[in-house]
Amino acid sequence: MTESAGNKKEDCHAANGVKPGRNGMVKNHHHHHQYQKQEKVYHAACNGELYSRPFIESFEETPMLVAVLTYMGYGILTIFGYLRDFMREWKIEKCHIAREREEQKDFVPLYQDFENFYTRNLYMRIRDSWNRPICGVPGAKFDLVERSSKDYNWTFEYTGRVVKNVINLGSYNYLGFAENTGSCATAAGDVTVKFGVGVASTRQEMGNLDRHEELEKLVASFLGVESAMAFAMGFATNSMNIPAIAGKGCLILSDELNHASLVLGARLSGSTIRVFKHNNMQSLEKLLRDAIVHGQPRTHRPWKKILILVEGIYSMEGSIIRLPEVIALKKKYKAYLYLDEAHSIGALGPSGRGVVEYFGLDPKDVDIMMGTFTKSFGASGGYIGGRKDLIDYLRTHSHSAIYATSMSPPVLEQIITSMKCIMGEDGMTIGRSRIQRLAENTVYFRRRLREMGFIIYGNNDSPVVPMMLYMPAKIGAFGREMLKRNIGVVVVGFPATPIIESRARFCISAAHSKEMLDRALDVISEVGDLLQLKYSRHKALPSLDRPFDETTYEENEE
Amino acid sequence: MGWLYYQYLLITGIYVLEPWEQSVFNTLLFTAVAMVIYTSYVFVPVHVHLALDFFSELVRGQPESTVALIN
The missing domain is CATH 3.90.1150.10 (Aspartate Aminotransferase, domain 1)
Known part of the structure; x- marks a missing residue:
């Protein structure tokens, strides 16, 4: 139950700020009884x-x-x-x-x-x-x-x-796209014949193929965001882009069960990290409120920005983020939201568009949509989607945009074909x-x-x-x-x-x-x-x- | 019986140990249990007897000797 999450502190977690106090737990107990009656109503309806x-x-x-x-x-x-x-x-x-x-x-x-x-x-x-x-x-x-x-x-x-x-x-x-027959495998094979396997350069130099551009447009339209960018490695998408977005004087609010890539990214950014209890909105709200009331430690200046880091599906707990509440809190306290959809993209929502679609929300309410191609799409790599100015900023500032070798053409093709299949653009209903x-x-x-x-x-x-x-x-x-x-x-x-x-x-x-x-x-x-x-x-x-x-x-x- | 031993292996965690470690553990546990049983066999009857004596005297009321002492 929720309360057991209190001692579920992930081994490798950053907490250089104040940890969420235990007061919340007592409160929880109290409300548990109070709401016991209503539970059934929620359950049914x-x-x-x-x-x-x-x-x-x-x-x-x-x-x-x-x-x-x-x-x-x-x-x-x-x-x-x-x-x-x-x-x-x-x-x-x-x-x-x-x-x-x-x-x-x-x-x-x-x-x-x-x-x-x-x-x-x-x-x-x-x-x-x-x-x-x-x-x-x-x-x-x-x-x-x-x-x-x-x-x-x-x-x-x-x-x-x-x-x-x-x-x-x-x-x-x-979605079962890890297969060696079918349209995806054929397309990837054809592309290998045309482009070869290696690109041998980064996106900013000679490694930017037309297929990359196509993929990014496709990802953006799939997610329903203005613009998107693809990276060759899912882990690095998190760990290298968070430092480009947040820095000293920023506050990162991270779920206690976030994946190691998010934790690493948050630590590399040099921002202050505070951890809230897993999927616990009271804990998150308390941290947000404290952050706004007290500002930075010692100087009490306001935080430059507050970034909430959450995942769509937590891969060890099988839990889904309470996104509607997170978005409501984020709007109320004017924070930014970074959503890692590594497991949820393709797997949730009536048309596979992830946790945002699952809850019927607007993708524009999530500032940074991150996800991977490794899971549902049966390929490798990751993406970041969001407003166009954000993506343009990342293109010039993110380490994994500047230094990482660009995605291999067959991998690109696998993603493009599988994504089109999910979207139904191939004219079939397989996806x-x-x-x-x-x-x-x-x-x-x-x-x-x-x-x-x-x-x-x-x-x-x-x-x-x-x-x-x-x-x-x-x-x-x-x-x-x-x-x-x-x-x-x-x-x-x-x-x-x-x-x-x-x-x-x-x-x-x-x-x-x-x-x-x-x-x-x-x-x-x-x-x-x-x-x-x-x-x-x-x-x-x-x-x-x-x-x-x-x-x-x-x-x-x- | 085999099933019971398997459960014992799993719950104590010695399922993952090498055979010689399992036998060390089993020997130690067996020795400890045997000693507990032996000591209880030797000492428990004596203690029970003493306790019974004590309580039966309480129930019976004041022994005559104390009365004699007061006199």
Whole structure:
């Protein structure tokens, strides 16, 4: 539930300003009771007038017994970690990991020994569930290279066999455009023959192809903004453009669960960063109000600008940003809004235009629309869309515009073709039907999992489905048991999630057929019984857990 | 039985450990449990007996010896 988000501080997060106080939590509790009655109304009809559709998000709290057992498991593993470290120190066993050279032992350590304690002693033991090499297209099904380890995952050897037809529940292939046949692949192949693969220069020098210009026009019209710009790398789009927009004397308000690229960008910009609780509008409003009342620390000058950083779909929680409320707050307090649609573009909204369309809002209300081509479009890279003067400014000031090699032509072509397909410009309804298929698959998959009794996080419409595993041993066991039954899943543990909330993350795709999902669900249920993962104690559909806040959205409140 | 042991492996987290570490853990746990059982076998009856004596005397009221002392 909301309250558990309080201790869900992401490991690698910037907070050089004042952190949101805990006062908000008490307030929340209070309002929770007050609004309990209204919950059902919202649930049935609509979440207040700001939302055009029901906004159902649930974060079932961790059962106490499970939490205790999880901590106990980590405790036992930590003790054995110390034991193994002791043995390595005394040369009883061979140390496989990088360590200081004998002749440099008095230097400042190069490989911090304690910091990778977790990697060395916990991650290494279940490493076989990650970084599995695949051979072939990561579509709805893929082939895995079989590998085995004789020294408990310190090294792997390839057996030379291939695990065929594994159902893929891990790729961000929301619309199923990661494919090697079809119009996109053909178009990309044709373009490769004409343009080659590499461009070997940056956009500002000799690397600006006519296709780049076309792509940017297309992206702008897809998003409904004045202008857009494409970059060759999604991560760099965030981390290199935020420093161009914000700087010293600016304030960045960042969601606590923002992706590392946003965090890095915010830190590089040199602005003051304050973190609000995940998707918690009271917390955001409090920060905004404090920022305007108090101004900059010590000097009390007003902030040059206030930038709110949020994501459309949070990839670890499966939650959708409360965009109508964020936009209302942003208008009320005259801040700027930077929306990262990495996961939501293509995957949400009736025509795949992301979270803005999902809520039926105006794209012009979002100042900076960022997104990636890596997920729904099955390509690579990212974009920024917004007003024309903003994009022109970024073209001359952003590092990833100046220094990055421009996008490769086949990648461009993949994006253009898939985007046209989504928009229906190719004269077919494939795109539209895929978006619908994804929405159906998502709702079906989430409903079935919930009925089976698993704890599922996030919004009902989010194609990212995190399923809680909690105990450290179950992370490894779940990955292995699923692969044994020919299903590939992504399991996520500590640095990416809070320590006790380990989870498996399924990404639903439009490429999954009903039979595949049913097969996957049967297997998940079977493994869930084997590993005792059906923790949920809610029998019915969990009601809206979050309190509806008392924030007012009138602009002239005073 | 196999299922139960599997659950034990998962919950304690020793599922991910190497076999020799598992046996170290099992040995330690087994020893600890055995000692707990042994000590309870040896000492609990004595304590229960003492406690029973104590409470039964409370119920029975003042022993005669204290009366004799006051006199």
